[in-house]
Amino acid sequence: MRVGAYEATTDILNSGRDNWGGFTELVLHQRLDLSVENLVLQQQWQPLFSIEQLENARRRLQRLDYPDIPVLLENNPETVIDAKPERREYSANSIVRDANLAKQVKELYDYKCQACGIVLVAGNRKYAEAAHIKPVGEPHNGSDTLNNILCLCPNHHKLFDIGGFFVEDDLEIPMLGIRLFKVKEHDICxxxxxxxxxxxxxxA
Ligand SMILES: [Zn+2]
Structure with a gap:
């Protein structure tokens, strides 16, 4: 197959033109193995096209009741990007339940995130989240004590829970290029x- 044919095919696909008459007629009569749709859906050529282009081609073939529409290849670069990577769950309920402990840690920091220093303000109210470092309950069995709790903004709380950053013993956070802020009254385990x-x- 000449490279020019693929370039032409990609051009047609990218043009957004609706005029597929010739191709679809030939596909309909199954007389053209190299119809644009068929070409696009031949698995070895899939990486040349975007997911959107491939899906459009699939839809057109479906409208024609075309038999044996090939499946989209798993290793298409776009498919891989779109695929959700598996994440290791840390805690689904990592917000501190003990209202007193939560209030205590937030007041220690005046609702300032220990990672980014941001305070969320809504009118005359401030918002922060108290987050367990080691979650309580199975399988972690962390303790419900102030030395296991941080005051974080929702973003950094979430990021911590999905393993988006780690805190070193000296409170450095290399992945974010920052250091965890800590007041001297707050002992952290x-x-x-x-x-x-x-x-x-x-x-672990
Ligand atoms: Zn933050």
């Missing part, structure tokens, strides 16, 4: 940061 990191690295 740094072993729990090690546990968090190990969990996501598959060692």
């Amino acid at each position: 740094v072993e729990n940061f090690t546990y968090h990191k190990n969990w996501f690295e598959g060692n």
